[in-house]
Amino acid sequence: MIKRLPIFVTILVLAAVATMAGLGIWQLQRADWKNGLLATYAAASDMPAIAYPAVPSAEDAPYFRKSTVNCLEVIGWRSTSGRSANGQSGWAHIAQCRTAGAEGPGAQVVAGWSERPDDPEWDGGIVDGIIAPDSQYIIRLVASEPVAGLQKSQPPALEDVPNNHLSYAVQWFLFAGIALIIFLIALRGRNKGVAQSGNLS
Known part of the structure; x- marks a missing residue:
């Protein structure tokens, strides 16, 4: 053999x-x-707010943590398919913001939701929200209160994190x-x- x-x-x-x-x-x-x-993310909503990461890490992203971004200037928009807070299908409007200081060189902010993909009119400002996964930039901030006349976007869910x-x-x-x-x-x-x-x- x-x-x-x-x-x-x-x-x-x-x-x-x-x-x-x-x-x-x-x-x-x-x-x-x-x-x-995922267990950490599930408990994140009850944790204190953190500073928006300057250079996020995909291996240890602070998903579902509360945070604040000062959007000094909106330098671009992108619209992706998304849902409103009540589950209606439409478009999530993401502002590419210029930031400074401790918040780093930029941030992606989900300003809100609408039925059309047209870019909203918004010049920036301070936004409170929840950190969510982003396919291009690792993280983005979903505004707790929408801006520019938009409706509130559906908040991030654990199902958004692949496992x-x-x-x-x-x-x-x-x-x-x-x-x-x-x-x-x-x-x-x-x-x-x-x-x-x-x-x-």
Whole structure:
């Protein structure tokens, strides 16, 4: 049996299986880490307000914390699909603000919601709100009270934070198991072929 074992292929397959299993374990560790973060986020609404981060970190973003931004000047707008506080579909209007001092070089502020994507008229000001995830800038501040005649946007929810690590771990373990099974089936077929050839000789 050992003589019929393809050494190089075996090493290659086992290395691949070990790598995939290792990635699965890493994803499980990430799942534990993310669950801890989500527990922190769930309790964030009862925590004191913080200064808006100058340089946010995706690994430790202060989602769902109360904060305040002084929007010195609106230098741009972007409108994304969003919901109002009562759940109506429409547009969330995000102001790209120039800031200064401790608040850093800029901030994304969800000024409010409307049924149309047209940019509202707003020159800036102090905005209180809740820090939410942002796909482009990591975080944004959702205004607690809308400005420029807009309606209140739906506040951020825990569902806005992706947590797919457990499903990724299952996928990696499945990949590892499938690769190992395919290898064993191929090895068995190869050994049968070798045995039949030996019997014929």
